Amino acid sequence: MESTGSTVAELVQARWGDHRPGLRFEHQELTHHQVAAGAAARAALLADLLPRGAEPHVGVLLDNTPEYPLWLSAAALAGAAVAGINPTRRGAELARDIVHTDCRILITERAHLPLLDGLQLPGIRILVTDTDAYAELLAPYAQARPETSRAATPASRMLLYFTSGSTGAPKAAICSQGRLAAAGQSLVSHFRLGPEGVHYICMPMFHGNAVIADWAPALAGGAGVALRRRFSASAFLDDVRAYGATYFTYVGRAVQYILATPDGPDDTENPLRMGFGTEAGAVDAARFEKRFGVRLVEGYGSSEGGAAIQRTPGTPEGAIGRGAPGDELAVVDPATREECPPAVFAADGRLLNGDEAIGELVNKGRTPFEGYWRNAEADAARLRDGWYWTGDLFYRDGQGFLYFAGRTDDRLRVDSENLAAAMIEGILARWEGVAAVAVYAVPDPVAGDQVMAAVCPRAGVAFSPLAFAEFLLSQPDLGTKMAPRFVRVAREMPVTATNKVARGALRREGFRCGDPVWWRPDPGAGAYRRFTPADESALLGQYRAQGREGLLPGPHGPLPPIRP
Incomplete structure (x- = not known):
């Protein structure tokens, strides 16, 4: 039941009438049809609540509850964008994120209301999902169908997700419906993900990782989704077994935290087929596969979509992979704009010519980078000389495989x-x-x-x-x-x-x-x-x-x- 469509809205519509399990969270379960119906109700509510002439942006300050994917789907149907608000931010910086993205509606829950105490949020309506008032607000829209707004086109803004540079406030990267739909469909094809799978989303959904690499391919492939409110290493294996999870994504130290839990004699008895993410480290990836019988696939993708590296068969240990099809990736000396020479390795794998081989990864070809919200200066810094500059350091071996070496600035x-x-x-x-x-x-x-x-x-x-x-x-x-x-x-x-x-x-x-x-x-x-x-x-x-x-x-x- 893989879906095709040029927009996320079309992928949401395709789930209407699909009565297979679509979304599980704690003791809750919704079919794909119920998810599409819930999204339709919220899209209709959104159309009535957004002030005329306002940017169609909705801030979402939630843990990974069912309301998060429901509002993502709703925004897609309405031709609106979701700004993922990071709950680890505080005070004026949190307020700045909400106001900067021109959100006129903020979706949150009672647990996060203390974060908003005393903040200056002029003209922003706050909806609290776990309240009677919210249920009453939605009730009149219960019969809505997932009809696509004329505003929902491939170019429509779908996500505004924050990424930080070395100085100043975080930047809100733009992701359109077309790019998100294509990313989901690409992962379905690349990893052979299908409707029989269950995608376990334990990474926070205000991150691009959870939405782009986990939720979007589930939507495109017709797979079910299982949510964990917040990542828990101790609950990971229990969740995987309870939900029948076959696929998950990770970032950073999540894999190490899971490995730190006590070993069990039956750890390999689980339904997982693979994990996809970044920064697990080769040592921990090997330990994870040995302990759980699950392969981890490391990838690299610029948060803004400007460059991607895919791991293919034959990728050497320690390498990320080669550039994705269509990219013209190069490792460049920023001072000279010349490509760096290939890496030379010692027998034990040490890089011998780091001074000359390490440079910044750039994409010289067409890039799907769609810019930052209201930040022309950041756009110009990212696109220079007609190239997309990732801000990340890499080196490249003689066969064209790329190895991550660090970051170029004070991030x-x-x-x-x-x-x-x-x-x-x-x-x-x-x-x-x-x-x-x-x-x-x-x-x-x-x-x-x-x-x-x-x-x-x-x-x-x-x-x-x-x-x-x-x-x-x-x-x-x-x-x-x-x-x-x-x-x-x-x-x-x-x-x-x-x-x-x-x-x-x-x-x-x-x-x-x-x-x-x-x-x-x-x-x-x-x-x-x-x-x-x-x-x-x-x-x-x-x-x-x-x-x-x-x-x-x-x-x-x-x-x-x-x-x-």
Whole structure:
């Protein structure tokens, strides 16, 4: 029952009359037909609620409940766009995300109402899904059918999802109905996904990963969907078995968290066929397949859609794959615009010519990048010289396989969240005991980054780890991923000739520096303690076990990256 269609709206319509199980959540189950009917009711409500002349944008601030895919489908039918609002954001930054995307309606639930307390959201109507008032509002539209608005075309905006750069506020990337429908259909074809499958969505749906790589192919292939409100490693296998899940997506450390759960003698007895995602790491992917009998396929796709890499048979260990059909991907030296030479490897897999082989990945061909919402400056930075610049560093072997090497700017990617260093610095700078602060990334032992901050205390002020931790807890806009894991207490901040903070020097030294370093051994803990030589030795063992020791800086500059 694979569906074809040039819009997401057509894919939603195709499920009308399909009485197979379509959506499961906790003790709830809806057929595909009921999902389409629920979407039709919400689309009709949306048409009546949106002010005339307003941008057709709906903010969705929800956990992974059935209301999320229902509103995605509703927006598609109405020719509207869903702005995924990140519930880990706080205060004015959260308000900014909602207002910037011109949302006139915000869909949320009672659990998230405290996040909205005191926020300035002028002209925005808030609908709270788990209330009697919401049920009463929907009731008159119960008989609506999934009719497509004339506004629902392939070019219609469908998603506005936030991605962060190195400075400033997050940018809202645009994804049209045509691109989302095509992405879903492409994954169905590439992975042979079909109507007999069940897609387990445990990654947050405000991320592009869950919507583009999990929900969209389920819709296109006629598969069922099973939702987990929030990711839970301990509940993962129970959910997979209970829902009969055959496919799931992941980002970042999710795979490591699952592997950290106790082994069971029957772990391989599960219906999963594959997982698709990024940043699992080759070591953990192998462990996952051995333990659960499930293959993980690593991929790469620019969040904005400008470049994609597909893993194909014969892809070497550590490589992501080759460029997707139609892309003209190249690894380029940003200074010269010349392509970098192929990578040269030692017998043990170390990259020997990193200085010349590593460059920025660009797409020289046609790109599906559709821009950022109301951000011409960011559009221009992404599209230069007629090329799409990913902002990511890669190297390429002699056969054209691509290997990820890092990021070009001051972005940090923590547990699959893109964070802006400048934003965190602005919060830390409020601490009255600090004279200067810089925030930068250090590699995570498994995937992505960890947050490190260098602070210079004011004259005569001694650094107090307790006072610093209490300060962090008191900041209403410090997101859950922003608190530094490492804090370097510097006597003076290194600066460039133009008196800017020399973040490159700080990154090169990382946590192996001459200044005292405090850290949280458990990333989720609030307390800091001194980082000792024993801590360093144990932590280096974690990097070594994951094949990521080569990403750490050495005492005389960066060590050459190795294939993970």
